[in-house]
Amino acid sequence: MVKLQFAVFALVSASFTNVYLTQPILPVLQAEFGVSTVQVSITVSAVILGIVLSNLFFGFLSDRFPIQPIILTGGILVAAAGIYAGLTHDFHHLVGARLMQGLFLPALTTSLAAWLAKTLPSERLSVVMGSYVSATVLGGLGGRLLGGWIHPPLHWRYAFFSAAALILLTTIAALIVLPRKAVREQSTANTSTTFSSLIRRKDLLLIYCCGGGAFLMFSPVFNFLPYRLAGPPFHFPTELITLIYLVYVLGIFLGPIAGQMSNRFGGGTALIGGTCILGLSHLTLLLPSVIAIVLGLLGVCAGFFTIHAVAVGLLNKKLAGGHGKANALYVLFYYAGGWLGITGAGFAFQRNGWHGVVFFVMCFLLVPLTTGIIEYRALRTQARSAPDQFHSL
Structure with a gap:
């Protein structure tokens, strides 16, 4: 139980770290890429838009397929897009990489929450979901701190590399810890x-x-x-x-x-x-x-x-x-x-x-x-x- 709770907390925290990574350094990005205020804010809103577009789709997938390949695919693609965002010098490519991260973040968050809801017994679910909610808050804060504090001594690009490494590590941990079989079945009310x-x-x-x-x-x-x-x-x-x-x-x-x-x-x-x-x-x-x-x-x-x-x-x-x-x-x-x-x-x-x-x-x-x-x-x-x-x- 403790291992599962920690794995969920770590993966969700790492996932939400990516959402607001550029928020504290928007003026820095605006100056470096020579874009407007509206354009640079898209480096945040593109991630949110991606989540909006794919959220229901990954909820649908998690009801019909094992969670492990969904998490593995999401972890690899979110990390890869983050590494690309840290390497590119083209603003449009940066926005595209951020959109890609948003599209596959629900594979690590929404899919996981839906899988937990249909897999765990109710007494364990309430405890694990408590960790899930706290992780969303800490992940959002962690992304802002990572983006803002790594920039001055190094460069804002290292924040993307660090976040990608966290995603890969927590994805591997989740794949090791998550049980392979469901503990309980969905109710008729849920399926209808x-x-x-x-x-x-x-x-x-x-x-x-x-x-x-x-x-x-x-x-x-x-x-x-x-x-x-x-x-x-x-x-x-x-x-x-x-x-x-x-x-x-x-x-x-x-x-x-x-x-x-x-x-x-x-x-x-x-x-x-x-x-x-x-x-x-x-x-x-x-x-x-x-x-x-x-x-x-x-x-x-x-x-x-x-x-x-x-x-x-x-x-x-x-x-x-x-x-x-x-x-x-x-x-x-x-x-x-x-x-x-x-x-x-x-x-x-x-x-x-x-x-x-x-x-x-x-x-x-x-x-x-x-x-x-x-x-x-x-x-x-x-x-x-x-x-x-x-x-x-």
Whole structure:
């Protein structure tokens, strides 16, 4: 059990390290390749777009084929694309390599999660999936730190080589540790549920949009943060900009806390609270103060991870079956929101700078807020009807 938990944690962490590898060095890449702000941001959004395009496909494959060849193929191609990204001097080739990484990252993440859901007994699944979620947070942070801290003493290209080596090592470890045979079978409810039936449910569609909207508002802030801190009045070097990304660690602790808040006060109340924190934190980021930036980023992390954790919890509570497909759809909306956010905020930044980015993302606060209000009203309606049902007996 411990070996499996460690293998899952290591592979998922290494996978997510690749997603945000270029984020803290976007100004460096822009200067080296002579491209615009919008163009250089594609080195991040191309990975997210690749995940969006292939996520459901790899979820489909993991239901029908052994997991080992899927992981092996994904690990080799993600690592190879990373090595190519570190070697190329053509910007278009760099973007193509990043897109290739995104297309095959779900072979290491989505496929693994789906395989775990159908393979492990429920008591072991909850423990291993806890490691999976923590790994996504640490991997995202690790990529930012790797890209930002390796650049100054060496070169940003070495970050790609290091990430590729991590992918290969963790892929080999996973192939050795993962059991060859399933421990349990899928339930009838899981196999009979279709993607179309899930997407037609209005309550689930709201949650999908909530997760996508939250990531849409979160990802551009950290994507264009290096430009904000490298310019006036801060003029931070790359190492110091990268250090600011440590606020991301907050996400490791906020998941369980948000779950407790949802259980105590209701998912709707937690979503409304998280949205309010997110909106106020975005406004704080407009202040020309280092303290305001740090507090604003902490608030953005608090608001985002609260919304994200509560949305995932609500999604799975509403399901009687088809959890794997439903969560795959959530991931699809989630990363589609991230891609749209980074792309749209790139044009907003080009037109109005940092203020443009902040006001652009704040336009979407209505999405999780509306979801929270609807969930709050639904909970109150259930509470009112419960006594009536009792008296009618």
